[in-house]
Amino acid sequence: GDGRMGVMYNGSDWNFNSRIRAKFTMSGQTDGGLEFGGSVRADQATNATSGTSASVYISGAFGKVSMGDVVGASEALFGDLAEVGYTDLDGAGLGNISGLSVGASRNNMGANEIPYLTGDNGGSVVGSTANTGPNLLYTGTFGAFSVAASASDGKAVSTSDNQEYALAAAYTMGDYTIGAGYEIVDVTTGQNWKQGEIVGTATFGNTAVKAYYADGSGGNNLDKAYGIGVSSVFGATTVNGYVNYAEATDGTNGTAYGIGAAYDLGGGASVVGGVADSDIAGTDTQADLGIKFSF
Amino acid sequence: GDGRMGVMYNGSDWNFNSRIRAKFTMSGQTDGGLEFGGSVRADQATNATSGTSASVYISGAFGKVSMGDVVGASEALFGDLAEVGYTDLDGAGLGNISGLSVGASRNNMGANEIPYLTGDNGGSVVGSTANTGPNLLYTGTFGAFSVAASASDGKAVSTSDNQEYALAAAYTMGDYTIGAGYEIVDVTTGQNWKQGEIVGTATFGNTAVKAYYADGSGGNNLDKAYGIGVSSVFGATTVNGYVNYAEATDGTNGTAYGIGAAYDLGGGASVVGGVADSDIAGTDTQADLGIKFSF
Amino acid sequence: GDGRMGVMYNGSDWNFNSRIRAKFTMSGQTDGGLEFGGSVRADQATNATSGTSASVYISGAFGKVSMGDVVGASEALFGDLAEVGYTDLDGAGLGNISGLSVGASRNNMGANEIPYLTGDNGGSVVGSTANTGPNLLYTGTFGAFSVAASASDGKAVSTSDNQEYALAAAYTMGDYTIGAGYEIVDVTTGQNWKQGEIVGTATFGNTAVKAYYADGSGGNNLDKAYGIGVSSVFGATTVNGYVNYAEATDGTNGTAYGIGAAYDLGGGASVVGGVADSDIAGTDTQADLGIKFSF
Numbered sequence: 085g086d087g088r089m090g091v092m093y094n095g096s097d098w099n100f101n102s103r104i105r106a107k108f109t110m111s112g113q114t115d116g117g118l119e120f121g122g123s124v125r126a127d128q129a130t131n132a133t134s135g136t137s138a139s140v141y142i143s144g145a146f147g148k149v150s151m152g153d154v155v156g157a158s159e160a161l162f163g164d165l166a167e168v169g170y171t172d173l174d175g176a177g178l179g180n181i182s183g184l185s186v187g188a189s190r191n192n193m194g195a196n197e198i199p200y201l202t203g204d205n206g207g208s209v210v211g212s213t214a215n216t217g218p219n220l221l222y223t224g225t226f227g228a229f230s231v232a233a234s235a236s237d238g239k240a241v242s243t244s245d246n247q248e249y250a251l252a253a254a255y256t257m258g259d260y261t262i263g264a265g266y267e268i269v270d271v272t273t274g275q276n277w278k279q280g281e282i283v284g285t286a287t288f289g290n291t292a293v294k295a296y297y298a299d300g301s302g303g304n305n306l307d308k309a310y311g312i313g314v315s316s317v318f319g320a321t322t323v324n325g326y327v328n329y330a331e332a333t334d335g336t337n338g339t340a341y342g343i344g345a346a347y348d349l350g351g352g353a354s355v356v357g358g359v360a361d362s363d364i365a366g367t368d369t370q371a372d373l374g375i376k377f378s379f
Numbered sequence: 380g381d382g383r384m385g386v387m388y389n390g391s392d393w394n395f396n397s398r399i400r401a402k403f404t405m406s407g408q409t410d411g412g413l414e415f416g417g418s419v420r421a422d423q424a425t426n427a428t429s430g431t432s433a434s435v436y437i438s439g440a441f442g443k444v445s446m447g448d449v450v451g452a453s454e455a456l457f458g459d460l461a462e463v464g465y466t467d468l469d470g471a472g473l474g475n476i477s478g479l480s481v482g483a484s485r486n487n488m489g490a491n492e493i494p495y496l497t498g499d500n501g502g503s504v505v506g507s508t509a510n511t512g513p514n515l516l517y518t519g520t521f522g523a524f525s526v527a528a529s530a531s532d533g534k535a536v537s538t539s540d541n542q543e544y545a546l547a548a549a550y551t552m553g554d555y556t557i558g559a560g561y562e563i564v565d566v567t568t569g570q571n572w573k574q575g576e577i578v579g580t581a582t583f584g585n586t587a588v589k590a591y592y593a594d595g596s597g598g599n600n601l602d603k604a605y606g607i608g609v610s611s612v613f614g615a616t617t618v619n620g621y622v623n624y625a626e627a628t629d630g631t632n633g634t635a636y637g638i639g640a641a642y643d644l645g646g647g648a649s650v651v652g653g654v655a656d657s658d659i660a661g662t663d664t665q666a667d668l669g670i671k672f673s674f
Numbered sequence: 675g676d677g678r679m680g681v682m683y684n685g686s687d688w689n690f691n692s693r694i695r696a697k698f699t700m701s702g703q704t705d706g707g708l709e710f711g712g713s714v715r716a717d718q719a720t721n722a723t724s725g726t727s728a729s730v731y732i733s734g735a736f737g738k739v740s741m742g743d744v745v746g747a748s749e750a751l752f753g754d755l756a757e758v759g760y761t762d763l764d765g766a767g768l769g770n771i772s773g774l775s776v777g778a779s780r781n782n783m784g785a786n787e788i789p790y791l792t793g794d795n796g797g798s799v800v801g802s803t804a805n806t807g808p809n810l811l812y813t814g815t816f817g818a819f820s821v822a823a824s825a826s827d828g829k830a831v832s833t834s835d836n837q838e839y840a841l842a843a844a845y846t847m848g849d850y851t852i853g854a855g856y857e858i859v860d861v862t863t864g865q866n867w868k869q870g871e872i873v874g875t876a877t878f879g880n881t882a883v884k885a886y887y888a889d890g891s892g893g894n895n896l897d898k899a900y901g902i903g904v905s906s907v908f909g910a911t912t913v914n915g916y917v918n919y920a921e922a923t924d925g926t927n928g929t930a931y932g933i934g935a936a937y938d939l940g941g942g943a944s945v946v947g948g949v950a951d952s953d954i955a956g957t958d959t960q961a962d963l964g965i966k967f968s969f
Binding site for chain 1: 698700701702703704705706708710711712713714716719720722723724725728729730731732739741742807808809810826827829831832834
Binding site for chain 1: 384390391392393394395396397398399400401421424644645646648670672674
């Protein structure tokens with residue numbers, strides 16, 4: 085499980101902020117050597133029974149197949165930019181750009197998130213208010229190559245609904261990884277939403293850098309987005325920062341940025357603080373300082 | 380806990396279906412040698428605090444007393460017919476018979492379920508929309524005889540409501556068990572609902588057979604029901620099947636049937652699939668194929 | 675976790691009453707020797723993610739800082755009067771006094787509870803319907819002295835709301851402890867609510883006695899309250915009782931009283947029963963008898 089406690093500034097006030105979550109990890113192995121399992125947090129337990137939160141998996145030499153609330157293929161391989169603050173500080177994130185928030189609810193709109201088109205919410209598909217149930221994700225690593233594929237099932241019970249699928253691949257050479265992903269939402273009416281991403285990561289000594297470029301097409305309300313995140317380790321201290329720009333097809337755009345630090349107290353406890361902001365109208369500076377626990 | 384993932388056909392579409400559940404089992408022993416405990420799944424946690432899901436028990440040489448969301452006396456001794464499919468495939472079950480679904484909400488109406496009158500839903504009593512809170516169940520085994528008794532408390536807080544009680548007994552002789560149960564719902568208005576069941580089970584080598592006959596009387600909307608279920612083990616493969624007929628007092632009736640197989644992968648994982656259907660108007664064939672995990 | 679089962683009389687009817695709860699306790703230690711952790715019950719899991727139930731803490735030689743659903747400073751040091759019955763039997767509690775229940779929702783109004791003004795409900799502050807989020811509690815013990823301080827953050831998101839804070843101190847000398855607390859709710863409109871408490875505890879052989887006097891001032895709807903609780907251990911049997919009087923500023927008043935016994939079966943199981951009542955209009959005698967389990 086994990087816990088946290090501290091104070092958070094939400095743009096106008098400092099508030100106490102704490103939480104505690106218990107997580108249960110289950111796994112097993114078949115006689116033939118396949119591994120299977122899943123994990124669920126106590127607060128996800130009810131939705132986990134219908135596959136719209138948490139997930140289960142089976143894995144072997146062929147890779148890993150997961151079902152439930154899984155991320156899309158691109159996010160599975162590349163993840164997001166480094167997070168700042170003990171509460172993630174998403175209040176001034178890309179979701180505040182008006183052209184990205186009207187008409188369709190996108191996931192992955194946090195300040196430090198790469199704005200992936202698919203996955204990440206257990207069956208909530210862009211442009212649909214229905215939950216299309218568990219999603220499917222395959223990931224596999226073969227030597228220097230990693231591949232991923234994901235899909236929603238495109239049905240809200242028996243009604244056809246927007247269906248998403250995505251493919252991604254990455255190539256790793258020493259401290260460098262370069263990869264690309266392509267995501268499609270096959271909408272029931274209108275033009276399909278499409279999005280491609282190119283992501284590169286590099287490690288220089290104690291510093292890791294991740295940069296991406298995303299390009300929307302079809303009915304996608306995202307025109308383009310790019311960003312860079314940096315994480316540097318100095319002994320027990322880690323410093324994280326990012327700059328993240330997105331532009332909607334209607335021309336509205338904005339840049340979110342954040343910087344933070346974490347000091348490892350050992351034993352699973354860290355003191356973590358950060359500041360994040362953006363130039364998007366209507367957003368205010370976010371800041372926090374607290375203690376994070378992992379158990 | 381348990382998990383599952385796979386695909387399910389609901390009569391018109393194939394859908395992804397997955398879930399994961401964490402289960403906590405607690406037990407202890409008094410200085411005098413009585414055992415006590417209970418179990419609760421994470422998704423039941425909120426209702427378990429009011430006794431309308433999960434249950435607690437105390438047991439000793441006298442038998443076992445359980446309170447909470449317990450089954451009725453008959454179901455405690457006899458259970459249901461063999462289940463097929465990794466999702467249970469109840470979509471075409473006996474609850475689709477119009478004479479059993481109107482006017483009163485019965486539990487135990489799945490395709491492979493013996494249509495017991497009482498228990499099974501933590502205080503939801505036939506003919507009442509209120510939850511009368513925790514139910515009580517006693518079971519005891521004395522040599523070849525097993526007995527069970529159950530009751531709801533007949534109160535929704537301080538309002539008298541429909542009360543249910545049931546008695547059952549079984550006699551086991553080698554590979555054969557024969558038993559009978561009698562269930563009553565003492566309704567606050569109108570005629571009491573009554574139902575008797577006779578159930579027999581037999582094991583022939585690797586094959587287990589269960590057959591039942593249920594007879595309703597009083598205000599019961601079930602006239603009669605009968606069915607047979609078979610389960611055969613061939614090495615790592617288990618084949619299950621059932622035929623289950625019910626007739627309402629208004630003459631509407633139907634037969635549900637299903638067949639399925641499970642292949643044990645070892646370590647708690649099985650590949651499970653099945654097909655179920657019925658001749659009841661408005662139902663469609665149900666099918667699934669997936670992997671089940673137990674942890 | 676814990677469980678219980680038995681029967682409860684709510685003033686007009688006997689009802690079955692059972693529950694089971696799973697509790698997860700997490701803890702760790704930093705390299706510098708600070709301890710941290712938290713606990714959450716499965717049924718609290720969803721609210722625990724926003725800090726309005728359960729809590730997290732960090733502790734060391736300086737004392738213990740907790741955040742989440744914590745009690746106020748006074749309650750942290752002094753607790754409540756002895757509880758009777760396996761279900762706590764709060765139905766005839768002080769909250770039934772009309773002058774204490776109208777106009778503002780107070781916590782800590784059970785039959786055996788000292789009517790503390792602050793804390794105990796994860797951010798629900800007297801006189802406000804909003805939840806002001808996690809509360810903060812500090813406790814420390816230095817030789818014979820114990821001190822505590824608590825606060826809510828006074829914000830419902832960004833809206834200023836009633837803020838509570840409290841201070842308490844206690845001095846222990848052998849079997850005697852004497853202490854005092856002072857609690858304030860700084861309301862956004864009108865007069866602040868204030869309340870002081872003096873609490874003493876004493877242990878005579880196998881008998882423990884706790885007595886308190888509470889005095890309200892400012893906008894507080896409690897004029898005064900006082901009570902005494904006694905707990906005596908005779909071998910495996912513990913007998914508890916209390917008398918608890920409160921008077922509202924509008925003159926309405928009442929006395930709650932209760933007596934009960936617990937017999938320890940060993941291994942975490944006890945048979946517990948009790949009777950509680952009050953002279954407050956509209957209340958009825960409460961009684962119960964059941965088994966309590968702790969796991």
